[in-house]
Structure formats: structure tokens, C-alpha cells
Amino acid sequence: xxxxxxxxxxxxxxxxxxxxxxxxxxxxxxxxxxxxxxxxxxxxxxxxxxxxxxxxxxxxxxxxxxxxxxxxxxxxxxxxxxxxxxxxxxxxxxxxxxxxxxxxxxxxxxxxxxxxxxxxxxxxxxxxxxxxxxxxxxxxxxxxxxxxxxxxxxxxxxxxxxxxxxxxxxxxxxxxxxxxxxxxxxxxxxxxxxxxxxxxxxxxxxxxxxxxxxxxxxxxxxxxxxxxxxxxxxxxxxxxxxxxxxxxxxxxxxxxxxxxxxx
Amino acid sequence: xxxxxxxxxxxxxxxxxxxxxxxxxxxxxxxxxxxxxxxxxxxxxxxxxxxxxxxxxxxxxxxxxxxxxxxxxxxxxxxxxxxxxxxxxxxxxxxxxxxxxxxxxxxxxxxxxxxxxxxxxxxxxxxxxxxxxxxxxxxxxxxxxxxxxxxxxxxxxxxxxxxxxxxxxxxxxxxxxxxxxxxxxxxxxxxxxxxxxxxxxxxxxxxxxxxxxxxxxxxxxxxxxxxxxxxxxxxxxxxxxxxxxxxxxxxxxxxxxx
Numbered sequence: 001x002x003x004x005x006x007x008x009x010x011x012x013x014x015x016x017x018x019x020x021x022x023x024x025x026x027x028x029x030x031x032x033x034x035x036x037x038x039x040x041x042x043x044x045x046x047x048x049x050x051x052x053x054x055x056x057x058x059x060x061x062x063x064x065x066x067x068x069x070x071x072x073x074x075x076x077x078x079x080x081x082x083x084x085x086x087x088x089x090x091x092x093x094x095x096x097x098x099x100x101x102x103x104x105x106x107x108x109x110x111x112x113x114x115x116x117x118x119x120x121x122x123x124x125x126x127x128x129x130x131x132x133x134x135x136x137x138x139x140x141x142x143x144x145x146x147x148x149x150x151x152x153x154x155x156x157x158x159x160x161x162x163x164x165x166x167x168x169x170x171x172x173x174x175x176x177x178x179x180x181x182x183x184x185x186x187x188x189x190x191x192x193x194x195x196x197x198x199x200x201x202x203x204x205x206x207x208x209x210x211x212x213x214x215x216x217x218x219x220x221x222x223x224x225x226x227x228x229x230x231x232x233x234x235x236x237x238x239x240x241x242x243x244x245x246x247x248x249x250x251x252x253x254x255x256x257x258x259x260x261x262x263x
Numbered sequence: 264x265x266x267x268x269x270x271x272x273x274x275x276x277x278x279x280x281x282x283x284x285x286x287x288x289x290x291x292x293x294x295x296x297x298x299x300x301x302x303x304x305x306x307x308x309x310x311x312x313x314x315x316x317x318x319x320x321x322x323x324x325x326x327x328x329x330x331x332x333x334x335x336x337x338x339x340x341x342x343x344x345x346x347x348x349x350x351x352x353x354x355x356x357x358x359x360x361x362x363x364x365x366x367x368x369x370x371x372x373x374x375x376x377x378x379x380x381x382x383x384x385x386x387x388x389x390x391x392x393x394x395x396x397x398x399x400x401x402x403x404x405x406x407x408x409x410x411x412x413x414x415x416x417x418x419x420x421x422x423x424x425x426x427x428x429x430x431x432x433x434x435x436x437x438x439x440x441x442x443x444x445x446x447x448x449x450x451x452x453x454x455x456x457x458x459x460x461x462x463x464x465x466x467x468x469x470x471x472x473x474x475x476x477x478x479x480x481x482x483x484x485x486x487x488x489x490x491x492x493x494x495x496x497x498x499x500x501x502x503x504x505x506x507x508x509x510x511x512x513x514x515x516x517x518x519x520x521x
Contacts, residue, residue: 149351156319157368158339167367171355248355248396 036218044222053207058226060202061192064120065234068127069188073181075128076135083136084143085165097136105130106194113199123200127191131184138180142173175249178242185238189231267333268420268452269295269318274327276313276478287313289477290327295454295469300446302455302467304509310478311456315424318454319345332419341369344413346423350405352397358384358408359393365416376415383411386445403434410445420452427462436494439465443491461497464488464505472512481512 018038024030025037032040048054083090083097109126116122146169154164196205204223211219276288287310295301303311316322318329320339329336331343344365352361362380363373384390387407397405406426413421426442427435439462446453457463463470464486472482486505488496496502 147351149347149349150353152321153345153347153351154368155321156339156343156345157365158320158341159368163368167364168353171353174355248398 033215033217036221040218041221041225044216044218045225048219048222054204054223054226057202057204057207058230060120061189061196061204062230064123064192064195064203065127065189067120067124068191069131069185071124072128072131072188073135073184076132076180076184077139077177079132080136080139081143084140101133101137105133106190109191109194109198113195118199118201123192123195123203126195127188130191131188134180134183134187135177138176139173142176143169145176146172175246178238178246182235182238182242185234186231189227189234193227266297267294268297268299268331269454270330271318272328274314274317274329275325276310276317276322277325286477288317288324289479291478291480292327293471293480293483295452298450298452300453300455300466300468301471302457302463302469303471303473304457304460304463305473305478306475306513307458309473309475311473312424313478314473315345315422315454315456318420319343319422341365341416342419344416344418344421346406346409346413346421346426348425348428350397350402350409352405352408354397356396357393358389358395358397358400361397361408362393362411362415364412369416379417380411380415383414386448387411387441401434402430403438406430406438407441410442414445414449414451418451420454423453423455425456425458428457428459435462440494442466447491460506460509461502464502464509465492465497470505470509472509474513482509484508 022037022039025035036044045054079093083093108129112126112129113122116125146164150168150172151164154168159167192203193205193208196203197209200206204227208220208223211217211223271294272292274288274291275286277284277286291314303314305311313322317324318331318336320336320343323337331340353364356364359380362384363376366373366376381390381393384393387410389404389407389411392400392404397408400408410426413423427438430438443466455463455466467486470482470484470486471480472484473479474481484505488499488501
């Protein structure tokens with residue numbers, strides 16, 4: 001698909017749709033507070049970055065997202081391992097995990113903001129909470145999914161349980177863990193933005209909220225654009241790490257898509 | 264007089280079921296001499312895989328005993344190499360690292376075995392593949408890596424559980440020749456399970472014939488064909504005589520599926 005001709009076609013298609021959007025808004029005189037033309041969105045973007053306003057808030061949201069991602073996925077990894085390795089832990093913890101799993105985690109954001117205030121902490125905790133589950137579930141499934149024949153092989157070599165864990169179960173779980181990280185990255189961003197909606201002094205989510213009050217729709221569009229680019233870049237980052245870690249797994253792509261457990 | 268490598272005496276294995284139990288193995292006795300190639304042939308459900316698992320120490324017998332070089336098999340032991348039906352390679356390890364798995368598990372230094380690993384890989388025709396990953400190899404090549412892995416720690420005995428069952432007919436014949444060559448060079452005691460009668464006759468010094476329900480050894484047949492055997496050995500009258508004899512045993516028992 002990636003021939004020069006197709007790439008040119010794709011760029012052309014993009015330009016055409018932007019022009020069509022601009023044209024439709026102007027011809028039908030759609031009010032800017034309903035749908036702003038792309039030119040105004042571009043202007044908002046230019047001003048926002050020019051004044052340094054966007055960069056400051058972007059940095060804040062990025063920090064919350066990354067801290068939440070690291071905290072949440074580390075916790076998910078550790079707890080997922082504990083649940084996978086210990087039957088008692090699984091027995092006592094699993095009902096709560098299932099219960100929590102079915103709860104839309106964003107609904108917790110107001111509570112968390114009440115508990116942890118308007119600052120950075122509540123955002124990081126909310127992001128971590130949402131990022132936590134894909135890691136927990138995928139680590140659990142990954143560690144448990146070691147092929148029976150491979151376990152038999154290790155046993156026949158008189159390997160200890162510890163050796164089976166380090167030499168077989170852990171590397172075997174890596175594709176699952178990486179798929180979990182993929183999801184957790186985007187989830188962390190959602191968690192941070194939602195917590196900013198609820199109550200914050202800084203961040204892109206808070207900026208959207210205040211623009212909404214001021215009917216600054218082109219401003220909101222410009223932030224949405226930034227968020228989608230941010231999401232894309234974060235996702236790309238994880239994908240790059242994944243490709244490096246899972247170099248041995250040629251069917252990596254298809255398998256991840258099939259086995260991805262979304263929380 | 265050759266020494267005894269494996270001694271199996273009155274070995275029984277019962278699996279519990281709702282209506283009592285089913286005897287996967289019923290008082291089986293046989294012995295294998297040092298360096299001997301013994302094939303076990305039988306239809307599915309005759310307990311041959313159970314027998315291999317007991318010899319590998321992965322399963323405990325209900326009754327009786329199995330010994331290797333005079334010591335009783337009571338669990339997995341490091342002087343046994345096992346080859347399963349699937350290659351069971353670890354995809355994150357290179358060919359060489361896969362071969363080294365037993366050494367890593369035993370916590371021994373790899374340096375001492377590096378030369379041996381390279382020799383073995385050359386022996387199975389994979390000299391230039393040590394840095395490749397399993398997915399880069401064909402099924403037959405993967406199974407050769409598995410055989411190399413089973414030999415690296417110089418085990419007293421090689422257990423093979425239908426190792427070529429998943430390969431296509433052409434590759435399978437080729438692998439039979441390869442295995443004969445490796446065996447003639449290494450002089451290991453081999454315990455080889457298969458449900459193919461010609462494969463058993465072609466490879467083995469002795470064929471143990473098993474029938475199911477209860478799992479029993481009904482014949483212990485010595486194959487007197489000169490070595491090395493080529494594929495054309497399969498068309499000799501003698502070869503046909505052996506396979507006919509074994510097939511007749513299954514027909515009598517009504518358990519034909521091979």
C-alpha cells in the first residue's frame with residue numbers, strides 16, 4: 001500500500017476534506033460556536049502555542065499521564081503476578097477484581113478529586129487506576145498461558161518452579177504484558193483528562209472545560225487536535241518498545257490484536 | 264553380555280474414572296540394553312505415552328517400578344533427554360540458546376558445552392543456524408533442534424514420543440534416516456514411541472507391541488535387519504514380514520488404527 005502514488009493520494013484526500021470542511025462552513029454560514037472552519041482552528045492553534053499557553057498545559061497533562069501510566073502499570077504487573085502465582089491471593093482478591101473490572105472507572109474521578117484535591121495527585125491517581133486493569137488482567141492471563149508441553153519439557157529437565165517462572169512463564173507473558181501496556185498508555189491519558197474535567201487548575205482537559213464555558217469552540221477543536229496527536233505519539237512510543245522486546249515473535253501483530261484483553 | 268540400561272518391572276498405572284478405574288498400563292515388564300534402540304508401537308490409548316511419562320519421571324506409576332542404570336526413576340532426572348511430538352522450542356531463544364536450555368536449567372557454565380553444541384548442530388545439519396530463531400526454521404529443522412537439545416547434556420537415555428508424527432511423509436522418512444545416523448554415531452539408548460509400524464521396524468533393534476484396555480506388551484520383536492538401513496530396506500521381504508506380523512497382532516486384538 002505504501003507506494004509514492006498512494007501516499008500522494010492520501011495527502012490529496014486530506015487536503016480535499018479540509019478544503020471541503022472550510023467550504024461547507026462558509027457557504028452554509030454555520031456559526032463558529034457550532035462548527036468552526038479549519039482556518040479558525042489553525043488560528044487558535046497558532047495563538048495557543050505562540051503565547052506558550054498550550055505548551056504549559058500540555059506539559060502538565062503529559063506529566064500526569066506518564067506518572068499515572070508508570071504507577072498504574074507497575075502496580076498491575078506486580079499484582080497480576082501475585083494473583084497468577086498464588087492461589088490464596090487469587091481466591092481472596094479475584095472477586096473484588098471482577099467487581100472493579102465491570103465498574104466504569106471514570107465514574108470514580110469525582111470522588112478521587114474530592115479525596116486528593118485539585119492538584120497533580122488526583123490526576124495521577126485517576127490515570128493510574130484506569131491504566132492498572134489492562135496490565136493486571138493481561139499479566140495474569142499471560143503468566144497462566146504457558147504451553148503445557150513447554151512446562152512438561154521444563155519439568156523433564158528437573159527445573160524448579162522458580163526456573164520455570166523465569167525461563168518460561170515470564171518471557172511467555174511478555175506479548176500479553178506489552179498488549180496491556182499499549183492499552184494502558186491510552187487509558188492513562190483518558191484518566192488524566194477526565195480528572196481534569198472534574199476539577200483542576202492546569203492541563204488540557206481543564207482548558208477544554210474553560211473554553212467550553214466561553215463558547216470558544218475553535219479553541220476546543222485545537223485542543224482535541226493536540227490530544228489526538230499526543231495519543232498517537234504515546235501509542236507509537238509503546239509500539240516501538242514492544243517491537244524491540246518482542247522481536248522474536250513474528251506473528252506479534254495479529255496475536256496481540258486477538259489476545260488483547262481490554263479492561 | 265551387554266549391560267542393562269532400563270529395567271521395567273510389573274509396572275501398572277491406573278487412572279481413576281467414575282466407574283472404578285481404567286488400567287492404562289497393566290503389569291508391564293521389559294528391559295532395554297545399553298545402546299539399544301527400542302521402539303514401542305501401538306494404537307492410540309494403549310498407554311505408550313503414559314509409559315514414556317513414567318520413564319521421564321513426569322508421572323508416578325500406581326504399582327511396580329522402572330529403573331535407569333540401576334537407580335529407580337522417582338521424578339524427573341538429569342540423565343534423561345526427552346523429545347516430544349512438537350519441537351517445543353522457546354521462540355525467544357535462538358537455536359543455540361534453545362539447545363543450551365538443559366545446561367541453563369542445570370546451572371552449568373555454557374562454555375564447557377559450547378563446542379559440544381556446535382558439534383551436535385553440525386551432526387544434525389544445522390551448523391549455520393545457531394543464531395536463527397525457531398520461526399525461521401521449517402518443522403523438520405525445529406525437530407532436529409529439539410533432538411540436539413535432548414542430547415546436549417549427554418543423557419544416559421533418549422525418550423522420544425512420536426517425534427516425527429507431525430511431519431509430512433517425505434520429511435518423516437528423511438528424519439528417520441537422520442535419526443538412525445545420529446544414533447549410530449552417538450550410541451545412545453533410545454526409547455522411541457510411534458504409531459507407525461514401518462517407522463518402528465525401520466528404526467529399532469527391538470519393537471515392543473502394545474495393545475490397549477488394559478495397556479499390555481503383547482510382543483517383543485527383535486528386528487534383524489543390517490545397518491545402516493536405507494529407505495529401500497522397507498521394500499525387502501524381511502521388512503514386510505515384520506510389519507505383517509505386528510499388524511496381525513493388532514487385528515487379533517481388534518485395535519487396528521495404524
